[in-house]
Amino acid sequence: QVQLVESGGGLVQAGGSLRLSCAASGRTFSNYHIGWFRQAPGKEREFVAAISWSGGITSYADSVRGRFAISRDNAKNAGYLQMNSLKPEDTAVYYCAADDRKHRAVVTSKGSEYDFWGQGTQVTVSS
Numbered sequence: 001q002v003q004l005v006e007s008g009g010g011l012v013q014a015g016g017s018l019r020l021s022c023a024a025s026g027r028t029f030s031n032y033h034i035g036w037f038r039q040a041p042g043k044e045r046e047f048v049a050a051i052s053w054s055g056g057i058t059s060y061a062d063s064v065r066g067r068f069a070i071s072r073d074n075a076k077n078a079g080y081l082q083m084n085s086l087k088p089e090d091t092a093v094y095y096c097a098a099d100d101r102k103h104r105a106v107v108t109s110k111g112s113e114y115d116f117w118g119q120g121t122q123v124t125v126s127s
Contacts, residue, residue: 001026001027001115001116002024002025002026002027002029002031002032002098002100002116003024003025003026003116004022004023004024004096004097004098004116004117004118005022005023005024005025005118005119006020006021006022006023006094006095006096006118006119006120006121007020007021007023007121008020008021008121009093009094009121009122009123009124010122010123010124011124011125011126012086012123012124012125012126013125013126014086014087014088014125014126014127015085015086016086016125017082017083017084017085017086018083018086018123019080019081019082019083020036020080020081020083020094020096020121020123021078021079021080022034022036022078022079022080022081022096022118023077023078024077024078024079024098025077029072029074029077029078030053030054030074031053031100031102032053032098032099032100032102032116033050033051033052033053033098033099033101033102033104033107033108034050034051034070034072034079034096034097034098034099035047035048035049035050035051035096035097035098035099035107035108035109035111035114036048036049036050036070036079036081036094036095036096036097037094037095037096037097037111038090038092038093038094038095038123039092039093039095039120040089040091040092040093043092045095045111046061047061047109047110047111048060048061048064048068048081048094049061049064049068049070049081050070050099050107050108050109051070051071051072051079051107052105052106052107053074053102055071055072055074057105057106057107058070058107059107059109061109063089064083064090067083067084067085067086068081068082068083068084069081069082069084070082079096081094081096083123086123086125087125088125088126088127089125090123090125091123091124091125092122092123093120093121093122093123094120094121094122094123095117095118095119095120096117096118097111097114097115097116097117097118098114098115098116098117099113099114099115100115100116101113
């Protein structure tokens with residue numbers, strides 16, 4: 001299995017940027033597709049973005065497309081979420097997750113299909 005640790009969250013003003021990192025340990029990082037999810041207080045967890053094991057396929061929620069960019073560096077066992085033009089509604093705990101179905105040539109937005117999760121990092125965007 002793989003262990004995931006998120007970092008990079010914090011407090012930022014609207015319009016600002018943050019870069020989240022997801023550090024992986026355990027099994028080979030390139031065996032996994034990676035997803036980012038978020039959960040705001042009182043709301044359900046929602047999909048943000050995903051990237052295939054090779055980095056060749058990406059997917060974004062409509063609410064973040066054009067503002068957020070997902071990437072990974074398999075040599076560093078790390079995934080990233082660059083968040084630009086942040087809005088107060090982006091405030092949430094952000095989680096990275098790993099999907100071990102490497103054989104699938106698609107990435108999924110369904111949280112139930114991810115096998116491993118990090119503990120989350122808080123992102124707060126002030127207006």
